[in-house]
Amino acid sequence: xxxxxxxxxxxxxxxxxxxxxxxxxxxxxxxxxxxxxxxxxxxxxxxxxxxxxxxxxxxxxxxxxxxxxxxxxxxxxxxxxxxxxxxxxxxxxxxxxxxxxxxxxxxxxxxxxxxxxxxxxxxxxxxxxxxxxxxxxxxxxxxxxxxxxxxxxxxxxxxxxxxxxxxxxxxxxxxxxxxxxxxxxxxxxxxxxxxxxxxxxxxxxxxxxxxxxxxxxxxxxxxxxxxxxxxxxxxxxxxxxxxxxxxxxxxxxxxxxxxxxxxxxxxxxxxxxxxxxxxxxxxxxxxxxxxxxxxxxxxxxxxxxxxxxxxxxxxxxxxxxxxxxxxxxxxxxxxxxxxxxxxxxxxxxxxxxxxxxxxxxxxxxxxxxxx
Amino acid sequence: xxxxxxxxxxxxxxxxxxxxxxxxxxxxxxxxxxxxxxxxxxxxxxxxxxxxxxxxxxxxxxxxxxxxxxxxxxxxxxxxxxxxxxxxxxxxxxxxxxxxxxxxxxxxxxxxxxxxxxxxxxxxxxxxxxxxxxxxxxxxxxxxxxxxxxxxxxxxxxxxxxxxxxxxxxxxxxxxxxxxxxxxxxxxxxxxxxxxxxxxxxxxxxxxxxxxxxxxxxxxxxxxxxxxxxxxxxxxxxxxxxxxxxxxxxxxxxxxxxxxxxxxxxxxxxxxxxxxxxxxxxxxxxxxxxxxxxxxxxxxxxxxxxxxxxxxxxxxxxxxxxxxxxxxxxxxxxxxxxxxxxxxxxxxxxxxxxxxxxxxxxxxxxxxxxxxxxxxxxxxxxxxxxxxxxxxxxxxxxxxxxxxxxxxxxxxxxxxxxxxxxxxxxxxxxxxxxxxxxxxxxxxxxxxxxxxxxxxxxxxxxxxxxxxxxxxxxxxxxx
Numbered sequence: 001x002x003x004x005x006x007x008x009x010x011x012x013x014x015x016x017x018x019x020x021x022x023x024x025x026x027x028x029x030x031x032x033x034x035x036x037x038x039x040x041x042x043x044x045x046x047x048x049x050x051x052x053x054x055x056x057x058x059x060x061x062x063x064x065x066x067x068x069x070x071x072x073x074x075x076x077x078x079x080x081x082x083x084x085x086x087x088x089x090x091x092x093x094x095x096x097x098x099x100x101x102x103x104x105x106x107x108x109x110x111x112x113x114x115x116x117x118x119x120x121x122x123x124x125x126x127x128x129x130x131x132x133x134x135x136x137x138x139x140x141x142x143x144x145x146x147x148x149x150x151x152x153x154x155x156x157x158x159x160x161x162x163x164x165x166x167x168x169x170x171x172x173x174x175x176x177x178x179x180x181x182x183x184x185x186x187x188x189x190x191x192x193x194x195x196x197x198x199x200x201x202x203x204x205x206x207x208x209x210x211x212x213x214x215x216x217x218x219x220x221x222x223x224x225x226x227x228x229x230x231x232x233x234x235x236x237x238x239x240x241x242x243x244x245x246x247x248x249x250x251x252x253x254x255x256x257x258x259x260x261x262x263x264x265x266x267x268x269x270x271x272x273x274x275x276x277x278x279x280x281x282x283x284x285x286x287x288x289x290x291x292x293x294x295x296x297x298x299x300x301x302x303x304x305x306x307x308x309x310x311x312x313x314x315x316x317x318x319x320x321x322x323x324x325x326x327x328x329x330x331x332x333x334x335x336x337x338x339x340x341x342x343x344x345x346x347x348x349x350x351x352x353x354x355x356x357x358x359x360x361x362x363x364x365x366x367x368x369x370x371x
Numbered sequence: 372x373x374x375x376x377x378x379x380x381x382x383x384x385x386x387x388x389x390x391x392x393x394x395x396x397x398x399x400x401x402x403x404x405x406x407x408x409x410x411x412x413x414x415x416x417x418x419x420x421x422x423x424x425x426x427x428x429x430x431x432x433x434x435x436x437x438x439x440x441x442x443x444x445x446x447x448x449x450x451x452x453x454x455x456x457x458x459x460x461x462x463x464x465x466x467x468x469x470x471x472x473x474x475x476x477x478x479x480x481x482x483x484x485x486x487x488x489x490x491x492x493x494x495x496x497x498x499x500x501x502x503x504x505x506x507x508x509x510x511x512x513x514x515x516x517x518x519x520x521x522x523x524x525x526x527x528x529x530x531x532x533x534x535x536x537x538x539x540x541x542x543x544x545x546x547x548x549x550x551x552x553x554x555x556x557x558x559x560x561x562x563x564x565x566x567x568x569x570x571x572x573x574x575x576x577x578x579x580x581x582x583x584x585x586x587x588x589x590x591x592x593x594x595x596x597x598x599x600x601x602x603x604x605x606x607x608x609x610x611x612x613x614x615x616x617x618x619x620x621x622x623x624x625x626x627x628x629x630x631x632x633x634x635x636x637x638x639x640x641x642x643x644x645x646x647x648x649x650x651x652x653x654x655x656x657x658x659x660x661x662x663x664x665x666x667x668x669x670x671x672x673x674x675x676x677x678x679x680x681x682x683x684x685x686x687x688x689x690x691x692x693x694x695x696x697x698x699x700x701x702x703x704x705x706x707x708x709x710x711x712x713x714x715x716x717x718x719x720x721x722x723x724x725x726x727x728x729x730x731x732x733x734x735x736x737x738x739x740x741x742x743x744x745x746x747x748x749x750x751x752x753x754x755x756x757x758x759x760x761x762x763x764x765x766x767x768x769x770x771x772x773x774x775x776x777x778x779x780x781x782x783x784x785x786x787x788x789x790x791x792x793x794x795x796x797x798x799x800x801x802x803x804x805x806x807x808x809x810x811x812x813x814x815x816x817x818x819x820x821x822x823x824x825x826x827x828x829x830x831x832x833x834x835x836x837x838x839x840x841x842x843x844x845x846x847x848x849x850x
Contacts, residue, residue, distance in 0.1 A: 051724060051725075051726055052622075052623050053618075053619030053620070053622055053623050053725060053726060054619070054622070054724050054725040054726055054755070055622060056724065075623070076625055105567070105572070107567075111566070112566075115540060115544050116566070116567060118572060118575060119540060119543075119544045128817065132813050132816075132817075133813065134813055134814055134817045135810070135811070135814050136814065136817070136818075138789070138790065138791045138809075139724060139789055140722040140723065140724060140754070140755050140756075140789070140790050140791055140794070141536075141537070141722070141753075141754035141755060141756070141794075142532050142536065142541060142722050142751070142754050142755070142756045142794035142795055143722060143791045143793075143794060144529060144530045144579045144793050144794065144795055144796070144797050144798075145791040145792045145793050145798060145802070145806070145809055146798065146806065146809075146810065146814075146815070146818050146836065147576060147579065147580055147818040147821055147822075147836075148530070148543065148575055148576060148578065148579045148580075149576070149817060149818065149821070150575075151543065151572045151574075151575025151576060151578075152571060152572055152573075152575060152576045152821075154572060154575070155567075155568065155571070155572050156571055156572075160571075171627065172622075172624075172625035172626070172627060173625070174625070175625070192485070195484075195485040195486070195487075198487060198596075199484055199485070199487060199508075199509075199596050200596055201508075201596045201597060201598050201599045222667075223667075223670055223671070225666065225667070225670050226663065226664075226666075226667045226670060229664060229666060229667065277565045277566055277567050277569075278565050279486050279563070279564040279565050280485065280486050281483070281485045281486050299566060302565060302566045303566070322563045322564055322565055323563070323565040324565070324567075324568075324569035326569075341569060341570055342569040342570075343569075344569050344570055345559060345560060347553065347557055347559035348559060348561060348570070348573060349570075351573060351824060351825065352570055352571045352573070354824035355571065355821065355824050358820040358821070358823065358824060359817070359820070370570055370571070371570070
């Protein structure tokens with residue numbers, strides 16, 4: 001089913017007699033396997049409102065991300081949360097949609113500085129499991145009118161409702177980008193270096209470490225003079241950690257971060273891919289204790305991508321570290337055997353189940369995708 | 372403003388409620404004598420007062436849990452209270468409720484500069500969170516005007532903002548985790564020092580839920596390195612519309628100031644009399660602040676001033692030193708006090724798309740004439756969060772009602788142009804009955820379904836946020 005309007009979407013859900021598999025562009029098959037009739041939002045397509053002076057955009061959920069980025073680029077603006085393109089890593093084809101990004105709360109390297117996708121969400125319209133159209137939030141930057149279902153829907157993988165429209169906070173695209181790369185062999189020193197950088201006043205908008213190459217990357221963005229000044233400061237701050245190299249050509253710098261964002265290092269390698277959210281200073285200790293074929297640090301150590309042999313239960317090796325592990329890429333058998341999402345405490349599990357039962361009483365929306 | 376009729380059965384059993392609470396709390400933690408409970412009869416929305424059944428001041432999460440278990444078992448409503456600075460009546464009691472104050476939960480549990488977070492008890496004041504980390508060069512970003520007094524618990528309940536959220540976001544963008552006690556006394560952890568939720572984003576749902584889903588006793592907050600420096604510039608314009616266009620042009624040019632504050636003529640005149648900050652007498656005044664090193668500030672302010680000049684300002688004043696910067700901020704920071712000198716006032720906080728600014732200001736001027744009540748406008752222009760201050764005389768019969776009617780018209784206007792009823796103060800009781808203007812019944816139903824999950828008996832702050840008519844069946848069914 002590919003409804004063309006929100007009304008058609010609501011009617012389709014109300015009339016559904018069995019489980020539905022909700023999809024946008026189908027480029028992010030993350031989560032436990034889902035059965036059901038495919039319901040695609042791809043035809044809910046178009047930018048409804050864009051006010052560059054107010055930093056806001058309202059779009060239909062099925063709008064291709066590329067269309068949004070093109071419209072923003074014309075006004076020298078962007079989606080600051082830097083959503084990852086999962087296609088290289090997951091080997092998927094198709095057109096990523098904004099609804100998919102919001103449903104999976106997809107956020108890239110800049111998340112460490114400006115927040116996640118959910119932090120740039122101003123409003124939603126969605127259809128719940130009964131076929132009721134619900135709106136929440138709006139299109140203004142500050143809004144505390146009623147409960148924040150906008151955050152709840154972001155990252156709910158279609159299980160509470162099918163998004164029909166989202167409104168986003170957008171931000172100016174800076175003129176320049178520079179990357180400060182430091183040669184650091186030891187993961188623990190790399191995390192310490194990233195903490196020093198993120199704890200400085202020089203507004204680092206990316207902090208990533210690749211153990212395979214022994215390189216720690218830091219990103220600085222802004223107006224030319226400011227970027228030059230802060231790059232110098234950052235180089236001086238990093239000098240005690242290793243040999244420093246600066247990529248001050250904006251295009252070259254941006255290319256480094258596209259690769260980090262899309263985890264292209266693991267794209268052509270066999271094996272499962274896990275995504276760990278950790279307290280940065282715990283990260284190297286946790287990673288050292290894992291059976292793995294590779295690791296990649298982002299968010300200053302707050303996010304670690306791990307490559308393992310197929311079918312390996314990485315979660316069992318985490319111990320009691322604060323954080324969680326999500327299985328992002330694995331074969332169908334592994335995904336059927338290992339839950340994609342990290343188990344939560346009993347109260348949170350009960351509350352989540354209670355919310356799903358309220359929003360989708362027939363359990364027909366992407367049922368079981370999050371466990 | 373109506374409140375539900377208090378439950379006579381609960382009032383009748385006050386003695387046993389007090390006795391059971393005393394049994395689970397330290398000696399002086401239950402306040403129940405009539406003259407003492409009066410201290411909790413209102414918050415900063417002083418037009419409405421009602422002494423609670425009693426108030427409790429627990430000193431630990433375990434004691435909060437014990438209080439909630441007792442109230443849950445006895446079917447007594449609980450109104451959580453931070454510092455009582457709500458402008459929306461978020462902490463207004465009912466005669467049959469227990470006020471649960473977190474003021475004695477005010478410690479710092481952990482500071483971690485490598486991972487850039489602080490964990491505090493929720494009764495700690497906003498400003499003292501920054502106070503705990505500033506010697507190490509860090510700060511906590513959300514900065515509501517009441518930051519000297521307001522508690523983190525209330526900030527989380529209302530998802531508080533402040534003047535600097537254009538760059539740093541509001542509470543929800545700076546909250547990493549909480550310890551929360553459910554109405555039945557269950558203690559739970561949500562989030563932590565890591566980023567993002569493992570499953571559904573319950574943290575995002577709790578933030579801004581006005582104390583209706585649980586009582587937060589501890590919070591992990593993101594702290595940020597202090598910028599190298601900051602500098603404001605003051606601009607005066609002959610026309611509101613031109614000032615509004617200037618704001619839009621600054622944002623479109625790619626400069627992201629940390630704050631853009633706006634004051635209109637009535638507000639400028641009042642603050643000049645009160646604080647004597649040396650503001651120019653004009654129709655609209657903007658204070659724009661940028662951050663960075665000296666050179667970066669020069670670069671950004673250079674661009675901003677160039678844009679401002681195109682709009683023919685009547686005044687452009689750049690702060691040359693800290694003293695001049697303080698003078699530029701002086702009037703803005705004393706604006707509420709200045710308006711209070713003139714008369715009683717009601718402070719609204721509807722938010723509008725920035726593009727609607729001129730229209731909304733014009734309409735507010737017309738409403739002011741129509742109602743015969745003065746209005747001063749002072750607000751965060753970068754994010755469209757307005758703060759119209761409507762002047763009225765609390766001692767004049769009917770004036771409060773007139774003021775509320777005018778306030779309602781202004782908020783309806785905010786919704787009409789694509790905005791919302793409240794940007795940072797919360798709904799409380801103040802905007803409760805206007806929720807139908809912004810939301811369809813099915814929208815409110817979805818929100819109330821969330822409360823059903825967290826607090827099935829509707830005992831936590833039950834008479835707030837939702838129009839009484841909309842929540843009535845739930846509140847009664849739960850009894």
